[in-house]
Amino acid sequence: MAKNYDDLSRKIVKYVGGEGNVVSVIHCATRLRFKVKSDEKVDKSNLEQLSGVITVLNSGGQIQVVIGSHVADVYDALFQNTGLKQEGGAAEEENGEKKGLLNTFMDTVSGVFAPVLGAMSGAGMLKALLILLTTIGVLNADMGTYKILYAAADGVFTFIPFFLAFTAAKKFKANEFVAVGIAAALLYPAMTAAYSAGEAITFLKIPVVLVSYTSSVIPIIVAVYALSKLEKGLKKIVPTVCKTFLTPMLSLIIMVPATYLVIGPVADTIGKLLASGYTSMVALNPVIAGGILGLIWPAAVIFGVHWGFVPIVMNNIAEYGRDTLFTITGPNNMAQAGAALGVFLKTKNKELKEIAGPAALSAVLAGITEPAIYGVTLRFKKPFFIGAVFSGIAGAIVAAAGTGTPALIGTSILTLPGYIGVGFVGFLIACAIAYFGAAIVTYLFGYSDDMLVKGNTAKTEKTEEIKKTKAVKDETMQVPVDGAVIPLAEVKDEAFACGVLGRGTAVIPSNGTVCAPCDGIVTVMYPTGHAVGIRSSAGAEVLIHIGMDTVTLEGRGFNVKVKEGQVVRAGDVLVEADLELIRGAGLDTTTPVIVTNTDDYVKIIQEKSGVAKQGDALMNCIAK
Incomplete structure (x- = not known):
């Protein structure tokens, strides 16, 4: 059954600053990419806390909300x-903020290529499947079945200028259909035939330098950008009564010859220089070049700039019929998958296993590494760097083997047939070393459950006792704050009242000094200060939520006294809350105290009701 992303989508828009702050939003394989008017309006802390969001980055001039493999569903x-529209959110306005050359480049590349990546990846996977089927003899190139399926796979790459014309027009705010018309002119059969035959042609007696525009990317993007500027000028001078047909006509009359005469040859030369420059770098010393590329690639991924290399990849395919750049960096997926697997095998923590296992599987099967990186390896640092080192080792091997692929595909077990050809064995060896090497080294040296206790490097006896707790024990929780104790069912919030988050009770506080109800370790301390989680020395997982909807205060009125990983004793002050400020904001101060691992207990009995003092017995937790 499909998961409902309605609530998540609303909250994401809310925390990126609302609809009015969104200029545009697109998505790539794993993340939503927002272009916003003001970064200051983005609530990064609350975005990262949303269930379904892996992490949030401000990179490449975008707010990147990393979702994972379900990103398309959240996007829809x-x-x-x-109220957002797929052309963008609010009308784009100049706010005087300069994004910088790199950010502008990344924003442009992602805006043009990201919408097409799904089609390119699907076509690449189909090419990989056809390579496998022809290798094992199920199909051959003369069969009609093969020809039709190959047309489906190769058609996307052959006619990629059509796709990019449309997405570039949306990005540059040009007429999409005129842009596609320019692409059609570049790929017109008579013109491609003239290029193939080496025919010399002129336009108004000016010689035309014919180049191949099939599978090209730079010429059409530059041409559509020029079109967007031309259209703005034409709209100022063309009479309103004939704008509908005259502006497109003049655009085609001007832009198609301009592309054939100037833009196409210049852009084609730039593309060839990019491709030859990259291949020359690799040819100079493939081992060193491949090692460096593989080593730095994980950093490119975490900053979300890895798709910025797509133009080079597409130029490599157009110029040489194959690409080696994404091939060299491909084993990084296996390295990060292996590092996540090492954490999964080593940890005894149930929650971490539930994160690391699927993340490792997603990376190795689908090539989606963000859950492994942000959820596991980067979180503990050592596994991430171990993965990066093995990515570098694998990159050196792949570059030395000369492996390449004729399509843009990600690296995973399912896409390995796409690499069949020169250097295929070397590629398999590199992937195996990246995967198993990162897993073994991470398991032996890169992770221990000590890392789960953040911010508490001193290994006290109390810390060790709590960490070694496996089974829950009977325990009495104390009242965390002076006030009136009420049954959980009376809390004016359905999620708490119905017990879906766990059983417990609640306090209507008379002062704002909220204390630990038990001995334990602070497992969660929200940056906003409105909620704190503690794992007790007897195994209870306790959540104290100060007030209802107080996350909306964004930390105002909360003075946090502890941090994640800190060992606390019953009665230690956790948070000092300004109750007057909370009430003044129209919010309820009722503070639920719930045991989130309720299923580990036979009964949770409320011991106190009515007026109570901090430190009084609040509830008894009876273990199974």
Whole structure:
């Protein structure tokens, strides 16, 4: 059954600053990419806390909300549940902020290529499947079945200028259909035939330098950018009564010859220089070049700039019929998958296993590494760097083997047939070393459950006792704050009242000094200060939520006294809350105290009701 992303999509838009702050939003394989008017309006802390969000980055001039493999579903939900339009959010306005050359480049590349990546990846996977089927003899190139399926796979890459014309027009705010018309002119059969025959042609007696525009990317993007500027000028001078046909006509009359005469040859030369420059670098010393590329690639991924290399990859395919750049960096997926696997095998923590296992599987089967990186390896640092080292080793091997692929595909077990050809054995060896090497080294040296206790490097006896707790024991929780104790069912919030988050009780506080109800370790301390989680020395997982909807205060009125990983004793002050400020904001101060691992207990009995003092017995937790 499909998961409902309605609530998540609404909250994402809310925390990126609302619909009015969104200029545009697109998505790539794993993340939503928002272009916003003001970064200051983005609530990064609350975005990262949303269930379904892996992490949030401000990179490449975008707010990148990393979702994982369900990003397309969340993207669709954005437009179904908010006022955003797929052309962008609010009208784009100049705000005087300069994004910088790199950010502008990344924003442009992602805006043009990200919408097409799904089609390119699917076509690449189909090419990989056809290579496998022809290798094992199921199909051959003369069969009609093969020809039709190959047309489906190769058609996307052959006619990629059509796709990029449309997405570039949306990005540059040009007429999409005129842009596609320019692409059609570049790929017109008579013109491609003239190029193939080496025919010399002129335009108004000016010699035309014919180049191949099939599978090309730079010429059409530059041409559409020029079109967007031309259209703005034409709209100022063309009479309103004939704008509908005259502006497109003049655009085609001007832009198609301009592309054939100037833009195409210049852009084609730039593309060839990029491709030859990259291949020359690798040819100079493939081992060193491949090692460096593989080593730095994980950093490119975490900053979200890895798709910025797509133009080079597409130029490599157009110029040489194959690409080696994404091939060299491909084993990084296996390295990060292996590092996540090492954490999964080593940890005894159930929650971490539930994160690391699927993340490792997603990376190795689908090539989606963000859950492994942000959820596991980067979180503990050592596994991430171990993965990066093995990515570098594998990159050196792949570069030395000369492995390449004729399509843009990600690296995973399912896409390995796409690399069949020169250097295929070397590629398999590199992937195996990256995967198993990172897993073994991470298991032996890169992770221990000590890392789960953040911010508490001193290994006290109390810390060790709590960490070694496996089974829960009977325990009495104390009242965390002076006030009136009420049954959980009376809390004016359905999620708490119905017990779906766990059983417990609640306090209507008379002062704002919220204390630990038990001995334990602070497992969660929200940056906003409105909630704190503690794992007790007897195994209870306790959540104290100060007030209802107080996360909306964004930390105002909360003075946090502890941090994640800190050992606390019953009665230690956790947070000092300004109750007057909370009430003044129209919010309820009722503070639920719940045991989230309720299923580990036979009964949770409320011991106190009515007026109580901090330190009184609040509830008894009876273990199974």
